[in-house]
Amino acid sequence: MKLSRRGFFKLSGAMAAASVLGTKGLAAASKEPAGHDDSWACLVDTTLCVGCRKCEQACSERHGLAKPDLPYDELTVLEEPRRPDHRFYTVINKYYPQHIGPLTWRERPSFVKFQCMHCNDPACASACITGALHKNPEGPITWTSSKCIGCRYCMIACPFQIPAYEYHEPLMPRVMKCTFCYEYVKKGDLPACVKVCPMEVMTFGKRSELIKLARKKMEKHPGKYVNYIYGEKEVGGTSWLYLASQPFEKIGFPKLGELAPPRITEGIQHGLYKYLWAPLTLYVVLGGVMWASGFFGEKRSFKVKTRGRPGNEKGGDQ
Ligand code: SF4
Ligand code: SF4
Ligand code: SF4
Structure with missing residues (x-):
């Protein structure tokens, strides 16, 4: 593509503008979803x-997952904590009572x-560069x-630590x-x-409504539950919410902040863009000045003279 000097300045201007507007646009994109x-x-x-x-x-x-080694009514498997994997989208874990200080x-x-929490602002979907993991308008995060x-x-x-991978599948893991x-609930069924x-x-x-219901349960049964709804605020809130009679950190729940991971990572990413745009713009502007001053033209004519045969104004090897 031939780029005229005017075209070059237009491009330089557009890139300089993008360095200002682009970061604003990106900053807007990093706002927490509705x-x-x-x-x-x-x-x-x-x-x-x-x-x-x-x-x-x-x-x-329902999901046609591989059969487990032991039958589902084998309850000894509960003695060891498990994570969801390619055979189980959901697992039940058992936690014995804890004695914490003077409290039992x-x-x-x-x-x-445990299963995917279907986060309000999912880190998995944010990290997925191809959009294979996607948050649907109703809330569930699905994979394509x-x-x-x-x-x-x-x-x-x-x-x-939810998504599992079919490591044993060589072709289409x-x-x-x-x-x-998702596909069932959309048609009116239940999970x-x-x-x-x-x-x-x-x-x-x-x-x-479920947050209201959880609060009502806690009010109605004082002492039955720890006064906390797990998932209401963690990582920006999740679609799966929990009530428990033991502190959540004692029954397998990670202690997490309220800020959704994408708000942190996208902030860093946008900061990088912001600071990379400045030197890039400088290079473009300097390039434009060199172009305008004929710097590249001088170099080109020098090259032609040295490579061409004497008397051949166009140069080249023909
Ligand atoms: S959640 Fe319901 S179905 Fe699952 S283990 Fe507990 S009681 Fe059984
Ligand atoms: S980030 Fe949230 S939505 Fe995504 S897999 Fe993990 S728990 Fe599920
Ligand atoms: S919502 Fe569906 S996919 Fe998720 S744990 Fe329940 S049955 Fe499994």
Whole structure:
């Protein structure tokens, strides 16, 4: 493409403008996404769970996941903490009562269901450079195989260590995690785990309503729950919300801040862009000055004279 001197200045001007406007645009893009009051959500009352693993089975069967080594009614597997993986989008873990200082929490073990938290501002989707992980308008974060390049940035980014990878699949390995049963719930069904649970541990509904319900439960049963809703604020809030009778850090929940990871990482990223634009703009402007002053033209004519045959004004090797 031939670039005239005027065109070059236009380009320089556009790049200089982009150095100012571009960072503003990027800063705007880094703002936290809009509210999530109406997002689909699930309130898990861990005090009701009996650790039967029926939710694990219903989930794995609905999604056609590989059969586990031991049957689902084998409850000894609960003795070791597990993470969701390619065979289980959700797992139940068992936590024995803890004695903390002078306090003794309930004698009964706590059973806790883990799966993707479907974050309001998901670090996995933010880290995914191809958009393979995507937050749907209703809240669930889903994965599209055709867009995934297998970089596994999502696995590193997730503060709950949720996405699993089919390492054993040489051809088409998948990133695997709870889908919130998106395709089923969109058609009016319930998530399989919610539907099957015999103890009604989970309540599915709108996020804002479930937060109200959680508060009511805590008010109605003083002393039954620790006075905290896990997921209300962690990492910018999550669609899965929890009530518990033991402190959350004692039953497998990571202690996390309120700021969503994408707000931190995108801030750094935008800062880098901002400071890289300045030298880039300087190079473009200096280049423009050199072009305007004929610097490149002088060099070109020097090159032509030295390479061409004597008497050949155009130079070249013809
Ligand atoms: S829990 Fe992890 S995988 Fe699930 S939405 Fe949040 S960041 Fe993504
Ligand atoms: S919402 Fe669906 S995919 Fe997620 S844990 Fe429950 S059954 Fe499994
Ligand atoms: S089905 Fe319900 S009671 Fe059984 S383990 Fe799952 S959440 Fe707990």
